[in-house]
Amino acid sequence: MRLRVLTPSFGRYSSEPAALAAELGVELEYQTDGHPKAAGDVVAAIGDAPAVLVGLDEVSAEVFAACPQLRVVAKHGVGTDNIDLAAAAAAGVVVVNTPGANADAVADLTLGLMLAGSRRIIEAERSLRAGNWDVFLGAQLGGKRLGVLGFGRIGRAVAHRAVAFGMRVAAYDPYVPASVLEEAGVEAGSLDEIVASSDILTLHLPGDGGPLLTRERLLRMPHGAGLVNAARGGLVDESALAEALESGRLAFAALDALEHEPPRADDPLLVAPNLILTPHIGAFTDAANTAMGTMAVAEVARVLDGGKPRFRVVG
Template identity: 55%
Template sequence: MSKASRSGAATGHDVLVTTPSFGQHAREPWEVFEAAGVRVGTAKAAHPLTERQLIEEARGARALVVGLDPVTAAVLEAAPGLEVVAKHGVGTDNIDLAAAAAHGVRVVNAPGTNTTAVADMTMALLLAAVRRIVPAHASVTGGHWDRFFGPELAGRTLGIVGFGRIGQAVARRARGFDMDLIAHDPHLPASVFAEHGVPAVTLEELVATADVVTLHLPMPSGGPLLGRAELTAMKPGSCVINTARGGLVDEEALAELLDSGHIAAAGIDVFATEPPAGNPLLTAANAVLTPHCAAFTQQANAAMGTAVATDVVRVLRGEAPVNAVV
């Protein structure tokens, strides 16, 4: 796609791309639009756009490719020519699906495209956290030779909260480390757990039993899934991994329990507010923190962008999308 057609948003574009990660490490997503003759503009404001910024920049667009930007009823109302909103990712909790349906706007996402990347990152954060890789590295580069002890994963119980594609991929990897597995997902039938040989338990049972709790689900309504009570109920010396949504965990409570040693380690890729300026986890003991990059592999970037671009083109042509949410 020509450099001009990817420049800042302009009047007359068909598609507004707001997320900088779209096609960031792959040409294939841009080539889908180019082959279809679709005119593409990119947002002038930094991602994620506010509601007001998105209202201003989305005027005249027929399609949006968004990341974490809030696609609200007000945004949809301000863009009467909008036909499709594509989430460059999987979770659509930042998109008002009911309002989209009411406005006749299709919503698509890219399920499965980041499964491998996020599952890999989950295990990377787990190993880095429990084996204290970050302070060990800092010790060596700082001219020291400190020794850092941590537990082996074999025989430890991994509690997987959210047993969809990513949760199942994490289970397969954890088996390679000889971990015991339990899972919680109230939206899945018992047959799914049986198929994978993973016992289904309540959230209360999982929190009380697991040595490691890892989260792989959208943000629920009603506050953090792991609040202070749930975190306190975890086994002494346990570990929390979150590569899903920052709001799933009470970050203040987690930081306090890390500092007290009740929770031994945490690997956190997502935060309630990003970037997490002033977040108590920034100074918490034994926390490995990454900048919401679990899905950032070259392969996932190509697959995710191509999937959403292909569905956007389908909708603009009057065809049914493959990965329809609404």
């Protein structure tokens, strides 16, 4: 059983995924240079392998048409918006992912970004290093209303942590029944209701090709609100966000996901005030890296052995 590995994050911080591959008889073949790869480079990297493990690589219809021997695509993570699922289904290729593997890691980072933005931690640290000893008035999380857009595993993990900080949590998710929110003790609301009433807004929905937080929705956020995006960069109109920060309408924003990764040198976000930027590190913890790698390897082995995968997306 052969598996082409395209994402350099596979097993980077843990030896367990490679050890499990050896135990299951999965031969790992690495093609991790130039990640993320465009479709043409993905085709060349897959070659005649029956399985591929991808990160943010473009797995389009072109890939499935050019790789008829391909049987399984495994996502090293959860989001599959970089994979043409309809084309995979038409080609009879199984697509699997690793749900829940990085939920705690992303939730931890989300709370960290909320705290850093609300308490102006980075601004204060930079000021001190510059030789100052200034006062930075911040906001406590306790008592604030947190709007969670997306109530899957990560959104629920964030809500659980936020409640421990004394926050009031409301959520919107078009894919999750209202009963799930009620059972979690979270108030349900429409997208526009949550946007317009949240002291802090955090995004945990998949990208769908267009911004969820458009210029109009950003303008509906309460004056002095905060925004955290640890999901997909395309969910936010970044030009409008930069303007909202420049004008002081938003107190802070923190982004772990950007529309262009890495950002261009002239990206207005790079000079926007009260903005925290991190290089898409949400899933990069030791535990998450281990879990994503071992789950992906096990899924590939199941499919290539003719078994039933546990985390099938399509196929």
